[in-house]
Amino acid sequence: MTSRFSQRMAINAALMMGLVLSVMPMSAGLQAWRPEWSMMILLYWVMAVPNRVNIGTCFIIGLLMDVLLGSTLGIHAAGMSFVGYIFAHHYKRIRNFSLSQQALFVGLMVMIERSIVYLVEYYVSNASLQSNYFLPAVSSAIIWPWLFLVMRKVRRRFGVA
Template sequence: MRFSFGQRMVVYLTLLAGLILAVMPMSAGLQAWRPEWALMIVIYWVIALPHRVNIGTCFVIGLATDVLLGSHLGIHAAAYSFIGFIFANHYKRVRNFSLSQQGLFILVMVMVERSIVYLVEYYVNNAQMTSSYFFPALSSAVIWPWLFLLMRKIRRRFGVV
């Protein structure tokens, strides 16, 4: 089966939406709770289409996140690639999890991603960790079931296989 241009565009547009949501302005009170939109959307596609969206896609989205957030080039790319590797190797198991179990797995994986980014930033820039550093992991876990259902609806509506 071929991956048509329209199907490819649906995947690219959802990934672009994740990148836009990653830099969209938020109020100061909610800024600390911003979910990892780009990571969650690329995770969805790795789970749903592991033969089409893979670690390379995770790396490119990570590079785009680095550019958009102004961090050192490659930090998010390495973290997203690591998380993508885990999901690519275990996509069959993750598909069989309930949405709440997937949410808990997302919580752990976003915490791993945030830890990788922090460690690199600490060694490069001597960054300090705030008490709200892992809040995005909590908000990502809470939002995951709705994001998963929305992405599945988009995938089915446009026939992305």
């Protein structure tokens, strides 16, 4: 029982770390390049253990992101749920991709999520699109291989299966 508890705590701690990294202060020059930490960690767990971390978890983390960022409630939840569905539906195929292919796919998924968030914000509050809005997709794709290896080490350390 404690083993199962420690596995669940490892997953929850990683997800909370992603939320903390998503709102951690950064310098103004690097702010536009902030990777989508919570989404990348969430996508890793959806790919690694889809029976434990699923679309419902994506929705909850998205709601937490909405609350933390002060955005319209449900916008990030919708984007993360959509991307989580794609990952959950194709997790067997994505596992067989090389790290560089996974990085490109994660970058694409971040771009899709950011597009959904922008479109909903545009229709709700007439938001304007800035030139650096999709830079987090590039930085997330660059960081993915290292994040993947760290998260795999955490998963193996706690025996999450």
